[in-house]
Amino acid sequence: MRQDYRQYSAVELAQTRGFEDVWHLLAYGELPDAEQSAAFAAETAALRLLPDEVRAALPAVAAASGTSGSLSGPLSGMRTALSLLGAAKGFRPVYDIDTDARRRDALVASAAVPTLLTALYRLGRGLDPVEPRDDLSYAANYLYMLTGSEPDKQQARAIEQYLISTIDHGFNASTFTARVIASTGADVAACLVGAVGALSGPLHGGAPSRALDTLDAIGTPDRIDPWIRARVLAGDRIMGFGHAIYRTEDPRSRMLREVAQQFGGPRVEFAVEVERRVETILAELKPGRELHTNVEFYAGLVMELCGLPREMFTPTFAAARVVGWSANVVEQAEDSKIIRPVARYVGVGAPVAVPLMS
Structure with a gap:
């Protein structure tokens, strides 16, 4: 059995392409040529900086989420931070905006996730966040913001291949959660917050x-x-x-x-x-x-092997999967019908009259 992203093998993409190219594939439905690749990388790199309102709130978020020493701390903090980001950026319900606006919100949120995660991790350890660089790839910049040192090429490429291999994987719990929320017409940030909540469970992302x-x-x-x-x-x-x-x-x-x-x-x-x-x-x-x-x-x-602490393994997974979640959110928003499964009651007895209180 193979894992595909659209019409391409996920493994082959991880072996031959960079993260931004696969991101472009999920966002726009096609792999970019060289010119498109460079333009998309520059566009998303420019979105890594956080709004001032979000930056100012992160120390309190890190402290409240128990980031230090917790396997889920940065991920817990990111739920709050994503909500703040959506408010600061003025995200509107996907029901009320067109496809281009939805995709734009998805790119803004996805590009910000590595910045949020690494800042929360460092703040939880009494360290200052490291500002993103627009001259590094998505994967290399993630490692740089986490450690404060530019990674060597082997480490950056290894993490990039891992990130590509986990961008998307069918209707897993977090992706399905994101799509259910998108079907209500909620904004992109709300969809992603729900997905992060599902991922935080030890049976999914841990x-x-x-x-x-x-x-x-x-x-x-x-x-x-x-x-x-x-x-x-x-x-x-x-x-x-x-x-x-x-x-x-x-x-x-x-x-x-x-x-x-x-x-x-x-x-x-x-x-x-x-x-x-x-x-x-x-x-x-x-x-x-x-x-x-x-x-x-x-x-x-x-x-x-690339120097990531274990408490950042699941957040790193989220730094990849947010791109897949976002693509699913944009796709789901094209259908205005809400996802509303029907439940089958298996409790005791048929409906009866409510007894009078004696």
């Missing part, structure tokens, strides 16, 4: 750091087999393995494994061996039940 927890829990190569056997026999979930959709190897995981192997080192070799032994032991103990690494397993490893 897996990359938890996959690394698996490697830490195993610890050394001699503990791989007994640790895995104990978990499989107990029926426990092994984080970083299995997917709600894929029943074969996740093609994005295969690509990110290759990215990690370009860095090399004992940590990467250990992860590859854990993957191999999980599949082998599962085949032995649970024949017929295939379980392969999902995108989070090697995503966590790649982000660790």
Whole structure:
């Protein structure tokens, strides 16, 4: 099974194109030529700066959201910050504006997300935010704002490939949430805030750091087999393995494994061996039940190799997925019909008269 963005393979795009080109594909429906690519990169880079009202509020948002030491702090803070951004930028309900205006709001919000996330992370640690640079790519600028140092080319490209591989992925929980809100005609910021709320759940966006927890829990190569056997026999979930959709190897995981192997080192070799032994032991103990690494397993490893702290793994995922959410919001807004599922009542008895109070 392959993952596509419109008519192109997501993995092939990650291997051959930059993040801004894939963003253009989702926003406008086509890959840009060289001239369009440069223009789009310049346009979105200019949108990275935050309005003064939002910048002034971020220290309080960071403090209130418990950013420091929290796996979800920057993401929690971003819910508030996105609402402020939408108000400061005058976002209007998508129901009341045309496609160009919706797309413009989506670009403004998506370009601002890395700035918001990195500022909230740094403020939560008593550090000043790092202002964005318009001469760096989306991925390189994200790492720069996070660390205060310009990343080397290998790190920037590795993160870029990870970001591209996770821009969109069908009607996952957060994307579906964004589309439901868009169907009500709400503004782009409201749609994205809802999506962030869905992503903040540990069953959706929290897996990359938890996959690394698996490697830490195993610890050394001699503990791989007994640790895995104990978990499989107990029926426990092994984080970083299995997917709600894929029943074969996740093609994005295969690509990110290759990215990690370009860095090399004992940590990467250990992860590859854990993957191999999980599949082998599962085949032995649970024949017929295939379980392969999902995108989070090697995503966590790649982000660790590039110097990202674990509390920024899920926010980094959001820095990619916001582009996919936005494309879905713009698309959903073209249909003015609200998404309103019908519920089937399964409670006790048929309707009866309300008894009189005795």
